[in-house]
Amino acid sequence: MKDVRIAGVGLTKFGNLPDRTGRDLFAEAALAAREDAGVSRDDYERIYYGNFMGELAEQQGHQGPVMAEAAGLECPATRFEQACASAGVAFRQAVQTIRSGGADVVLAGGMERMNNLGTAKVTQSLAIAADELFEVRAGVTFPGAYALMARAYFNEFGGDTEDLAHIAVKNHANAMPNEYAQFHREITLDDAMESAVVADPLRLYDACPITDGASAIVLVSDDYAEEHGLDAPVTVTGTGQGGDKAALQDRKYLARTPAATKAADEAYADAGISPDDVDVAEVHDCFTIAEVLALESLGLYEHGEGIGAAARGETTRDGDLPVNLSGGLKAKGHPVGATGTAQLVEMTKLLRGDHANSDAVSDAQIGITHNAGGTVSSAVVHVLEVMD
Amino acid sequence: MANTGYDEWMAAIGDGEGYYLGCPDGHGSLPPRRTCPHCGASELTEEPLPETGEVVTFTEVHVPAPNFADEAPYVTAVVSFGAVKLTGVVRDMPNDEVELGTEVTADTDVNATTGEQLLVFRPADA
């Protein structure tokens, strides 16, 4: 099996960019990744691209070829749709293709254009990640689904909305120096706890914003990196994916996300690490409660213990295990189909030392990313390690 | 748009003759199904839905999708009926009186925004 290295990464600025086309957003991220990698154009063999709602936002299906053109490449391009985990599964496919010898150079990434739809249509569009017959028709919105999980969590394990507010405050603070983040605004506990209720018990500041943006990563085989003398210090040592029932009502647990546990167990075993070895994590905090569920499902905290991690200062910038130093989906933004590889871009830079927040984790060797689809009916986990 | 299997099931709920699909191992699921999502068994039989269920989680939605524009704020709840849980909108009681453990019955109503059939829960003691 071939080792897989990250040769280059690229992002657009995340934000409210309603007038920019999806192809232009992806072009910016892909060209940035290509420039960072320094790989010859002719050597790209595959593009794996994540996108969730392009048919709704731009009436554009069949986006693979469109995005290959945008990236300036002539190679087969395939789109992956797995709701908010679209780019995470695209990246995983790239890892598996290179490991199996199917290619030496793959561009993985994702894009989402959302703000051009307006809030109501975005709310409607995001809801299609839920079960149409049994959830969407029963009034379940994307925030509503996580609100159902939050209430179940409070009931089973305790914790309250103030604990969640600490997570929002932390992630907003982390986004401050991140030039790619949507928000550069510190918030207080009061700001979070006094914001408008979206779906009780979740408020506006418990939710990620509506974001336009793209991300891209150039993955290469170890052999290719050696042959071409690439500077590619970060290796993908673990990959895992898990699934669960589509609708919350069909799940065994309402306050746990076993799909993420399955993905993490597979990724840890693949990398030969345990949760104790993780130095830094980027997790899928589409809502504050989602960060809690992630920390616990990834084995970083016992069930019921993750809710207070931010309040106790353990997952803050200066804590033992900084989580979402990028600002997370909460403050960096969540262009749905781009998020999985955006997390991996941020983690790569944190580990390489060229991230705005790298100084918070200057000794970090091992980072993990956790990307979830829907109410974590899909989950993808990756382990990245810096090779000395 | 017709959805064979689902439409008949919703009609049965509305007629007070609700059912779920049971497998030989006692798992429950909802139609249309050809196999038990929990164990893969293919011998599914229609079992009567218990008269009442208990709210296991709920949310009061203030920002609705367009298909619920005329309903907000409304309470969506997940209710356990034993072998299956159902998701629906709580009717006939004030939103702030819904609690975990509230006993409800399942029924159908019309979604005022879309005109589609909507699964609803009504207080069991009403």
Ligand SMILES: [Zn+2]
């Ligand atoms: Zn079964």
